Amino acid sequence: MFLRKIVAALLLIIGILPSITAHEGGHYHSGDGTVFNTWRLQNGEQVLGNFSAYENNRIILEWENGKLISLPMESFSKQDQLLLQSKISRTEAINRTPIFFATATESGYYFTPIPLLLCLLILGILFMLKKSNQQFQLLPPNYRRTSYWITGALVIFFSCKKTADSNPNNTTTGTSIVVPKTRTGFMDSVFAAFKPSVNTNFDNTYYYVSATGFPNHNMMVGITSWQQQVPIPQNYTGTNSWSIPLQPVMAAVPLSTKSNFMKGAVALAVNGIPIFNALNNRGEDSYKIGELDNWGGHCGKADDYHYHAAPLHLATVTGNLPIAYALDGFPVYGEKEPDGTTLTSLDTCHGHPWNTTQYHYHGTTTYPYVVGAMRGKVTLDPSTPAPENQILPQAFAKGARPATNPLNGASITNFVSSGTNAYLLTYKIGTKFGSVAYSWDASNKFTYTLTDTSGQSVTNTYQR
Template sequence: MRKFISTFLTLIFTIAFNSLLIAHPEGHYKKSDLPSLHQWNLNCNNQQVIGNFMMQRNDLILIEGIEGKIWSIKLNELDKADKAYANAEIEKINRLNGFNNLQTESKNSNNYFIYLLIFGGLALIFYGLSYYAAQKNLNTNVRLTFSSLSVFAIILFFISCKKDTPNNGNGNGNNVVTTGIPKTSTSFIDSAFTPYKPKISTNWDTTYFYVSSTGIPNHNMMVGISSWQQQVPIPQNYTGTNHWSIPLQPVYATTPMSTKTNFMKGAVAIAVNGIPIFNALNNRGEDSYLIGELDQWGGHCGKGDDYHYHAAPLSLSTTSGLKPIAFALDGFAVYGTKEPDGTNMQTLDTCHGHIYNNGVYHYHGTTNYPYVVGAMKGKVVTDPTTPAPENQILPQAFAHPIRPATSPLRNAVITAFTAPSSSAYNLTYQLGNRFGHVNYNWTTNGVYHFEFIDTAGVTTTANY
């Protein structure tokens, strides 16, 4: 019966979400919807976020603003009134569905089987012993003891099953899943990020490990790109509620989601230097590395002038040694081409990882497709507003564009990228035997000044 209800609810949800997606391909709300959206007040710095409650995951809520923008905010960061409002929304949704419970059901039926095996077995053994005692005309007390133990085992079976019944509606169904995977130690994750501090910063709670960064790596960028969209790196604000979140308790996915057909949008992992790692395929489904879109370090810039990798940032092993070079957004570590003990990399599965000697799963970065993650070994929550293959993992940080997206400059090759100051970059590209330049700088208030010198020597400027 419960199975039937679950299937029915899933069906209703699929229909509901799909109809919304058809109606609003660019997210649910447009600029003109702003006045009707909820205004959330945060505890710190009088910050505000405008959008509607979308979903809850543990102590985070996701808020959807206009044009598909999603914020992940901790419940504790909301002011008192909005915290109460969020809790009411969570309760409303939990009353409407058993969403979290759908995911835990199959695990629980596995547990029932194990309990049946243990306690059923014990009951049978004790019953057999009491039968044996009766046949041999042993002391009545001995017979009674064995009979009682047999009944006791049956009672224990029922108690264990009852304890494992999914809790209804407190929204923490994810915590119920018994994974067998140990919770990742925060000191272990932090030790992987430490070599890149203070350029990046980290903190954590009981659910997530958080990484804040400017999205600018400690190595040079851009040189080597031969298929260039004319985007350039600018610092990003991956801080505050827009930080990167690594789940501390990975949970194996029933069916790992392949990066061939999912996650064409957003990051699949966060490198230990604070740079996101995107799918090896770009958002047109092409191997970014093979078509020359990436620089010597495996990265390039997106439409928000946000620097990110598509290939494995293996150069980080120079600084990181045998420590992880990244963490996937399902919570599993990503190592370089060696095992943590310095031995050669073991055979990888289709997810691009394996279970290590310590019993814990990890991925490896390699020089061939899929480079980092072939499929998400761990369970992830995806954005319900963007259907596959553009289904991005949530929560994750978002880039903030400062200028309209640019178009490809065919046959241009980036030959140099320098930083004349800590708030300026000069990019040089070659087209045929002529050179062009993009020189830009920014103020602390986030005003950007661009100077474009094309291959004919004509200069144009723009401020954003």
């Protein structure tokens, strides 16, 4: 009798174990009474959200509607860092409970064979006990067969679990609006004004834009929060060109740029400069914190120039034509409608339907500036989970030197071409000036001379 109870309890525990391992990123719904924690940041600001995950020294907080914000650990106040540390260790401790090995299946379910194997082992032991001692019985004979069936069913149920993070783009179908295929002749007319610094071609699926990563306007001046990166040309050509889908398809669930696409571009400006999420990779509004130049851009870790704000200045060249294309294939207009009328109301994606079958975004001077959520279906890079996910295909930048660090107090005052393939950037800290002089040759050898505000110079050469 006693042994029977122990065995029943064991079976129950083994069956349930895999389902109670802590998972990162629970879901909260607005209006369900969820209380959000208030976190204090070093800069005095407060953010609301519940601790969701810890990855690469970044804290991911979740708030209403499952929106995620990612912030570096150091940005939290000392006291809140301690609290976060305790939450991280608690999550890690729970996760150390055997998760068992899991096999992903195409349907989004995964199978954990360990509970099944353990149950078989216990049943085997029971069978042997029964053989050696005819008095022992797990259950009266008439219930035994049924109970084995139930146990088997329970084991299979607990062994197969739905994966928490399935890609909504793979599991949902588009809404009823069927968007017409974009005419390549129209796109040609949009990009024409920026040739030959951009080149275009297309096949049945994509409109391809190749570019050097350099715009035909000045850069860098106006930045007051600088990571010491400077623009170098990029090879957005050939198989590394930008690809804009010619047939946009409405997504059933638009993916928000607040909790997605912290990597890579979300759109391509018609001058061949990529447009990134309005939030930088630390979850901050790049424009608001002074990271952007007078044209809404700055350089990334690969010394790659890109916008985070809407390049509304391009409208002086494009007129009423789009200033960009989102990577879901929908155009981005400036502050006017395609017919020149004043912009009408925008949805949460930062766009609206147009002429019954079309859809477009608008660039504006306020957050989210370009894309609030991807209205069209996009393919996601499976190797980087949200919010650090990115849209594929994507053109990639390549740097020549290791990533540089923020230079506190520096504001960029001047950026000029100082010769063939050579530039001089000047910055100011207080009343003193510093500079970065750099150049490259045909073999992709890059030379950077950094001169700090005390006049000290260092020159380094890198082969890209």
